[in-house]
Amino acid sequence: MKIAVCVKQIPDPNTPYALDPETHFVQRPQDQILDDTDRYGVEVGLQLAEATEGTVTLVSMCPAGNLQGIRQALAMGAHKAVIVSDPALQGSDALVTAKVLAAVLRRAQPDLVIAGTESTDGYTGVVPQQLAELLGLPSLTFARKVVGGDGKIRIERLTATGYEVVEAPLPALLSVTSGAVEPRYPTFKGIMAAKTKPVEQPAAADLGFGPDSVGRAGSAQEIVGVRAAPERGAGRKVVDEGEAHLEIVRLLEQVKVI
Numbered sequence: 640m641k642i643a644v645c646v647k648q649i650p651d652p653n654t655p656y657a658l659d660p661e662t663h664f665v666q667r668p669q670d671q672i673l674d675d676t677d678r679y680g681v682e683v684g685l686q687l688a689e690a691t692e693g694t695v696t697l698v699s700m701c702p703a704g705n706l707q708g709i710r711q712a713l714a715m716g717a718h719k720a721v722i723v724s725d726p727a728l729q730g731s732d733a734l735v736t737a738k739v740l741a742a743v744l745r746r747a748q749p750d751l752v753i754a755g756t757e758s759t760d761g762y763t764g765v766v767p768q769q770l771a772e773l774l775g776l777p778s779l780t781f782a783r784k785v786v787g788g789d790g791k792i793r794i795e796r797l798t799a800t801g802y803e804v805v806e807a808p809l810p811a812l813l814s815v816t817s818g819a820v821e822p823r824y825p826t827f828k829g830i831m832a833a834k835t836k837p838v839e840q841p842a843a844a845d846l847g848f849g850p851d852s853v854g855r856a857g858s859a860q861e862i863v864g865v866r867a868a869p870e871r872g873a874g875r876k877v878v879d880e881g882e883a884h885l886e887i888v889r890l891l892e893q894v895k896v897i
């Protein structure tokens with residue numbers, strides 16, 4: 640099976656990073672890591688590829704930096720990567736991101752496209768569905784278990800109360816949840832091999848995008864403001880002198896919990 644896995648490089652969540660004060664875009668460092676969400680997609684892709692003698696191609700739109708995050712996924716075992724890294728893409732919203740990824744995927748013609756359900760930095764949770772629509776593929780979302788082969792894919796789709804079994808013919812798109820599999824750790828051999836695996840880096844123009852169709856110019860959404868979440872205030876201690884329960888009920892009514 641020919642598999643494409645969409646992966647994002649993101650700033651390390653453990654390291655504070657800044658927003659550009661004017662555009663509100665994340666100022667992305669050279670060192671970025673593979674989004675933890677996408678380690679699950681890579682693992683599902685590798686397991687399906689191993690079962691079907693297939694290949695896994697990573698697809699990403701991101702400032703390349705030193706490619707640390709992409710190399711992490713290559714070290715897990717992915718075969719190659721296509722990274723669209725172009726200053727013209729700065730300011731692209733989710734739909735433009737999906738259009739650029741779709742252009743790469745149209746060229747690659749995979750049997751299966753895999754994505755995470757929601758990224759850790761942007762978390763709009765819409766790119767997989769937008770990709771499926773743009774590519775005209777059936778979209779199997781929130782997969783917690785995946786079985787593929789014989790021209791079809793079957794998943795257990797996580798719901799609030801359990802799961803549904805959903806099946807689609809290939810080609811298809813799949814979004815996986817973080818409980819789907821246990822991502823493997825790269826071996827030393829894998830890390831060394833990742834250094835020489837092919838990483839293609841087309842520009843937006845190579846994929847047919849003019850300057851007006853990507854970046855801020857091509858995006859319908861604009862971030863017009865960013866606010867820090869209010870800090871939590873100190874709690875209030877109610878001393879029980881026999882009537883504390885009444886005071887607690889009054890406080891709960893005040894905040895409309897009861």
Ligand SMILES: Cc1cc2nc3c(=O)[nH]c(=O)nc-3n(C[C@H](O)[C@H](O)[C@H](O)COP(=O)(O)OP(=O)(O)OC[C@H]3O[C@@H](n4cnc5c(N)ncnc54)[C@H](O)[C@@H]3O)c2cc1C
Nearest residue numbers: 645700729730732733754755757758761762763764765766
């Ligand atoms: C107005 C606006 C301007 C923005 N400008 C910038 C900017 O200048 N620079 C910037 O880095 N971000 C920018 N962003 C954020 C960027 O558009 C989002 O990160 C991107 O649209 C994907 O959204 P998400 O991360 O919320 O995806 P989600 O839908 O939450 O991601 C789900 C899954 O889709 C796949 N996926 C998502 N994005 C990518 C990707 N880029 N490559 C490969 N796979 C992917 C992954 O598998 C991921 O797990 C901007 C957003 C807006 C709204």
